[in-house]
Amino acid sequence: MLIVGAKGLAKELLQVLSIDMNLSDESILFFDNVSHDLPEKIYNRFKILNSFDAVENYFKAYIDKSFVLGLGHPLRREKLYKQFVELGANPIILISKSAEVGDFEVEIKEGTSILAGARISNSVQIGKGCLIYYNSVVAHDSNIGDFVEISPNVTILGRCIIGNNSTLGAGCVILPDVIIGENVKVGAGAVILKDVPDNSTIVGVPGRVIKSF
Known part of the structure; x- marks a missing residue:
């Protein structure tokens, strides 16, 4: 290996x-x-x-x-x-024994790593090459794109979409039904209440876009 x-x-x-x-x-x-x-x-x-x-x-x-x-x-x-x-x-696909992954309609693609304490609910899709760090939560009916990096203690609530190549900073919270675009950087501790466009950086509580690139 x-x-x-x-x-x-x-x-x-x-x-x-x-x-x-x-x-x-x-x-x-x-x-x-x-x-x-x-x-x-x-x-x-x-x-x-x-x-x-x-x-x-x-x-x-x-x-x-x-x-x-x-x-x-x-x-x-x-x-x-x-x-x-x-x-x-x-x-x-690498999954720690102490991670919890739902038994129903969960799809995890190749190259993804899920570390200790992470919790993946049912009806979740996770793309290839993702990293889901310690103690993060991905709730029901969420769709995570390819090569997404989810830092420790992130919470992604129900029916969210996270675009390819996005990074979610430690401890951030994505509220239900929010769509995060591709190549987005979400700051540590941010609370995201509404959709975020591609190629942007969002920080704060509530989240606000501070940079587009």
């Missing part, structure tokens, strides 16, 4: 892979081709691949070509997702 990334989020996904999935040290590797301050191994146990050539050689040598996205920021996640899929790698 390859974790794409080797710093903050990657170390948190390691907890799920190593403890929840009970994978051995030898079966978990990290990938980072940009950082210059990394040791040879994470925690002196897990090897780091530092080039795409090394990844290709690894995939040729081993049957397992699975990967998870261990880095933040929607556009970076999308870029690396596509690069690894082009290498023939398989994005997996």
Whole structure:
């Protein structure tokens, strides 16, 4: 199993892979081709691949070509997702054992990670490459787009739509029936009462758009 990334989020996904999935040290590797301050191994146990050539050689040598996205920021996640899929790698769905996912009409697409304490209700759709962080809630009949980043303690209430490549800051609340556009940044602690247009930043209580880009 390859974790794409080797710093903050990657170390948190390691907890799920190593403890929840009970994978051995030898079966978990990290990938980072940009950082210059990394040791040879994470925690002196897990090897780091530092080039795409090394990844290709690894995939040729081993049957397992699975990967998870261990880095933040929607556009970076999308870029690396596509690069690894082009290498023939398989994005997996990673769900912590302590997350709660509804049993009825829940669709979660490949490459999405759901961390400890998150709660996903029934009749929810979650796109590919998403990150749903600790203790966040996605309520019934909501639709989360691709490569959406949901920070800790976010609450998305019923029948909401979150557009592709959007980021929801820690502790924000999206009220029922609200549509968040694509490429939107919602500030930490914001309370969103009405729809938010594409390519905008919204902050505050109640939320107000402070930037369009």
